[in-house]
Amino acid sequence: MATIWKKEFKNSKGKDEVRYLARVRRKGHKPVSKTFKRKGDADKWARDIESEMDKGVFVSREEAEGTTLTEAIDRYIKEYIQTRLKHPKRETDRANAIRSRDISKLFLARIRGKEIAAFIKEREKEGVSGNTIRLDLALLSKLFEVARRDWGMESLVNPTKLVHKPKAGQGRTRRLEKGEEESLLEKAADRFKPVVLFALETAMRRAEIAGLDWGDVDLKGSSIYLGETKNYEERTIPLSPRAKDILKGLPRNISGSVFGLSADQITGYMRRTVKTAKLHDLRFHDLRHEATSRLFENTDLDTMEIKMISGHKSMQMLARYSHLRANRLAERLAGAKR
The missing domain is CATH 1.10.443.10 (Intergrase catalytic core)
Incomplete structure (x- = not known):
């Protein structure tokens, strides 16, 4: 059964704010909870979770909703790049470059196609080639797949599969001229x-x-x-x-x-x-x-x-x-x- 608590507090600026904590308990499942700004959102989330549990299709979103891309990149470098790739330096450098961007502050469950599309536009504005962007997306795609398969975050959707990727460049064609x-x-x-x-x-x-x-x-x-x-x-x-x-x-x-x-x-x-x-x-x-x-x-x-x-x-x-x-x-x- 779902329970919702109203929490009143003062924010960092001293203003009154309200949050709604929704918690769902079902036999055979660990308790699941999440906080919302609006009670209607809390009610809807609780109903959806209860329905999934009743149908036997519920997958916990807790870890995906509590893990930032920065944290995931750190784990991906340590557990995947450094241990499974023969030459990890280039991929490590690429992962750390993505880690320094604003998108890395988001929780994995929060990253959707919209956020990936914004990341692509940001890179394009910097004058980065389509090939480089595609390599960035390939790394992110692999990270999300590893998180889903190996880290127990089955609820994640791979957001890189939801966007139009930039075309691969033709590469330089500069040849030596006469002399x-x-x-x-x-x-x-x-x-x-x-x-x-x-x-x-x-x-x-x-x-x-x-x-x-x-x-x-x-x-x-x-x-x-x-x-x-x-x-x-x-x-x-x-x-x-x-x-x-x-x-x-x-x-x-x-x-x-x-x-x-x-x-x-x-x-x-x-x-x-x-x-x-x-x-x-x-x-x-x-x-x-x-x-x-x-x-x-x-x-x-x-x-x-x-x-x-x-x-x-x-x-x-x-x-x-x-x-x-x-x-x-x-x-x-x-x-x-x-």
């Missing part, structure tokens, strides 16, 4: 030049190049092994003759690092070199796009083989390179062999 590679290499410092050449030859990411150790290099087998990648997937990259020559020309240092540069140092060298060479809007990641484009243009490797080299997560991500082979497809339609 830019020569200018870049001419102005590059001696220790940075082989990094540029290797990136153009292998399509490797900045972090992958920075993290490459000599123990991962098999010159005899013409390959390198990457145990840590952006997609959390191991991969082995075949080395072209030119890539092998670049590696053979490098000195060995005591740290075991192939290039002896961190990811941030690579970015710093790239920015200084681009500025000195007077190039416009060229980033290190553009070298990966250039290298992948060249694999499509200058080799007969099929898309799956290129995917194995570049480490793109899906075939769809490589679809934007397909136009680079339109002329070869036309030649094969005319009878030319692969």
Whole structure:
């Protein structure tokens, strides 16, 4: 049976306020209570809870209504990200960034599609890309699913499934124009030049190049092994003759690092070199796009083989390179062999 108490008190400003505490007791269930500003809301809530208990479909909302997103993120980092992900740093950083926002102050049960939509608009106003927002939403979606399945908050609705997500961006398409590679290499410092050449030859990411150790290099087998990648997937990259020559020309240092540069140092060298060479809007990641484009243009490797080299997560991500082979497809339609 439901019981409702009227509670009168003075708020922090000394003004009189009223709250209504509704409590429902049913045999076989723990007592459930909730406080409301209006008695009508308390009555309706109590009737709904009693009806669910009578039908045998009641699921306690108490934990979801008493846990903020901040608290849930802390628990998610500790119990899920840090224990189940092979490379937790990036997801931890993303979770903590969301944790610093106003939405994290809300109780989980209070977060609906409206609040998620407001979060998306807030991010868009900041100029964040659609891809980044989608990654934020993916983390929130996973958190809500973990809360429902593993934390006993079955009453939760995953609010990220109720909103229209921003479109995934097409990504940068900046390629090296005529003479830019020569200018870049001419102005590059001696220790940075082989990094540029290797990136153009292998399509490797900045972090992958920075993290490459000599123990991962098999010159005899013409390959390198990457145990840590952006997609959390191991991969082995075949080395072209030119890539092998670049590696053979490098000195060995005591740290075991192939290039002896961190990811941030690579970015710093790239920015200084681009500025000195007077190039416009060229980033290190553009070298990966250039290298992948060249694999499509200058080799007969099929898309799956290129995917194995570049480490793109899906075939769809490589679809934007397909136009680079339109002329070869036309030649094969005319009878030319692969």
